[in-house]
Amino acid sequence: MLFVTCRRCRKSFDASSGHPLKKCPLCGAPVFLPESSRRNTERVEIRKGCVLFKGGLGLDATAVDISPAGAGVVLKERQSFEPDEEIRLVIEELDIDTTARVVWSDVGSEKGSTAGLVFSP
Ligand SMILES: [Zn+2]
Numbered sequence: 001m002l003f004v005t006c007r008r009c010r011k012s013f014d015a016s017s018g019h020p021l022k023k024c025p026l027c028g029a030p031v032f033l034p035e036s037s038r039r040n041t042e043r044v045e046i047r048k049g050c051v052l053f054k055g056g057l058g059l060d061a062t063a064v065d066i067s068p069a070g071a072g073v074v075l076k077e078r079q080s081f082e083p084d085e086e087i088r089l090v091i092e093e094l095d096i097d098t099t100a101r102v103v104w105s106d107v108g109s110e111k112g113s114t115a116g117l118v119f120s121p
Pocket of ligand 1: 009028
């Protein structure tokens with residue numbers, strides 16, 4: 001048994017099997033399993049528009065992979081991050097609005113930047 005708590009309705013349920021992205025059986029919100037459930041930490045490739053809030057600034061980005069522990073994003077513009085910088089990540093389509101820590105980033109070229117984020121507990 002692996003009990004996780006839904007970020008939206010705050011109810012707990014058993015999520016011990018299957019896909020890393022699970023939906024809350026009570027309200028349907030996507031639920032991300034804790035980092036400690038190792039067999040569920042594989043990353044899933046996605047392509048969803050998202051917004052990173054860095055200070056007061058909202059940056060348009062695309063989430064390109066996601067796991068219970070974090071997400072990879074591609075930003076449309078060159079953007080640098082401090083190591084361990086805390087940002088807010090909003091992926092409306094997945095009903096995600098969370099703080100996250102930048103674990104790596106690549107300023108890249110005019111084509112954009114990439115960053116790896118770990119969700120804050
Ligand atoms: Zn729920």
